[in-house]
Amino acid sequence: MAKSGKRPKGFREAQGKFAPGVELQSIFAAYDFNCAFTGRDLRIESAADPRGYLLNLSGDPAAIEPAALIPACLDAIFAFERGHVGIGPNYNFLVNLERIDPEFLPKLNAIGRLHLPADAALHPSQAALTPHLVAFVGGRRSRY
Numbered sequence: 001m002a003k004s005g006k007r008p009k010g011f012r013e014a015q016g017k018f019a020p021g022v023e024l025q026s027i028f029a030a031y032d033f034n035c036a037f038t039g040r041d042l043r044i045e046s047a048a049d050p051r052g053y054l055l056n057l058s059g060d061p062a063a064i065e066p067a068a069l070i071p072a073c074l075d076a077i078f079a080f081e082r083g084h085v086g087i088g089p090n091y092n093f094l095v096n097l098e099r100i101d102p103e104f105l106p107k108l109n110a111i112g113r114l115h116l117p118a119d120a121a122l123h124p125s126q127a128a129l130t131p132h133l134v135a136f137v138g139g140r141r142s143r144y
Contacts, residue, residue, distance in 0.1 A: 024050035027066050030117035036124075037076035037085070037093075038107045039115055046071070055080055057128035067125040070114070075104045086136030087129050091116060094136060 028046040035042055035053075045053045055077050058068040072080070079085040079100060086094035091114040095105065109115055116123050 035073040036114045
């Protein structure tokens with residue numbers, strides 16, 4: 001078989017943006033290494049798999065913008081992505097009591113809203129939260 005200089009299909013390399021762990025760790029640090037939904041300590045998880053414990057509000061899986069990423073435990077990510085929990089305009093929780101896991105509900109922050117960083121520039125983007133909120137209120141699953 002003659003070499004044509006082309007790589008066979010299936011041998012493509014991933015060409016995504018690389019986000020150094022240091023940049024992602026700064027997002028976790030802004031939230032005191034806690035889940036924004038429950039307050040659960042995420043130090044071990046953020047060190048082992050930082051991307052896996054960030055709720056990504058953008059359509060870009062390689063996003064590193066702090067306003068598009070919210071540190072969250074897996075239960076919170078699951079509930080948000082499936083429309084069991086929504087985030088209102090004041091970062092308050094909106095809960096679909098018919099869908100949410102009854103074991104997860106009492107784990108949500110007792111203040112009824114996300115735990116936010118002290119720096120307002122690092123708060124989740126309301127523009128990024130709006131499509132999910134609209135889908136949540138309409139009873140539809142969002143793009144998540």
